[in-house]
């Protein structure tokens with residue numbers, strides 16, 4: 712199968728951004744606050760952070776360096792079963808954890824919560840593995856899009872229902888490396 716390389720040859724990714732929603736300095740300041748909150752909460756306690764790939768990897772990398780207490784990290788990768796799944800909430804596990812979470816203090820780290828189906832499924836699955844505590848941190852929250860109610864312990868930014876990319880978030884697997892959260896210009900996705 713031929714690989715379509717056109718998306719790799721965009722002249723300047725910044726030109727595809729209609730507006731910067733959260734700039735680099737604002738993200739850094741908030742990540743610092745979130746790291747401090749985790750450090751206070753888990754000082755002297757067991758702590759395991761679980762990053763949900765791929766979107767959360769940039770946030771996770773900055774977050775762990777803003778946390779001042781010892782902790783472990785692990786990763787999971789999920790994908791929904793096609794477009795119909797947001798109604799059923801069925802999520803596929805592409806990569807599972809490499810360690811047991813039984814008896815552990817777990818914090819799930821997400822880049823964004825949209826409908827809530829991914830986390831709803833994931834939290835149920837993780838709860839069945841008997842962690843001591845299970846909490847959720849997300850960098851971005853789109854409350855207007857929520858279809859299923861889930862407990863969220865820490866939110867970086869509540870944002871409006873815009874198509875955002877950057878700082879880990881993608882469109883068609885690109886734009887994850889933009890250092891800010893930007894609103895993708897509709898001309899990009901309407902042209903494809």
Ligand code: PRP
Pocket residue numbers: 763764765766767789790791797821822823824825826827828829830880881
């Ligand atoms: C995003 C995000 C969450 C999920 C949130 O992942 O990282 O896991 O969508 O959406 P929901 O609340 O409607 O379930 P995505 O499927 O885009 O994969 P990626 O992180 O690999 O880009």
